[in-house]
Amino acid sequence: MTDDKLAIKINIADRYYPLKINRVDEHRVRKAASLVNNAVTKYRAAYDSKDVQDFLAMVAVHFATTMLETKEKLEIGNFSDDLNVINDKLSAILTQE
Numbered sequence: 001m002t003d004d005k006l007a008i009k010i011n012i013a014d015r016y017y018p019l020k021i022n023r024v025d026e027h028r029v030r031k032a033a034s035l036v037n038n039a040v041t042k043y044r045a046a047y048d049s050k051d052v053q054d055f056l057a058m059v060a061v062h063f064a065t066t067m068l069e070t071k072e073k074l075e076i077g078n079f080s081d082d083l084n085v086i087n088d089k090l091s092a093i094l095t096q097e
Helices: 023-046 052-096
Strands: 005-012 015-022
16 A cells, blocks of 8 residues: 655745645645745735734634635525425425325
8 A cells, every 4th residue: 555645845934834745635735835825925015014923814814714705605505405405396296286
């Protein structure tokens, strides 16, 4: 059996972090690191703070908010699908009479 793990280093806000990840996740992890770095760069340009910790906190809140919004939209979409199924069943029952 082969080891599907890969040891990589990612750079977040000028610091390197060693990670051991699944090989299939490498592209996703590197893309995520790039998104974080791009967001940090935007916050650095927009705000006067010199503490990278402040920027990382802002980025964390931004991504967490985006994730929650996406989750809420998915839950609403699933609810809508459930209602359509119920509606179809009710229509079928009503047309049988």
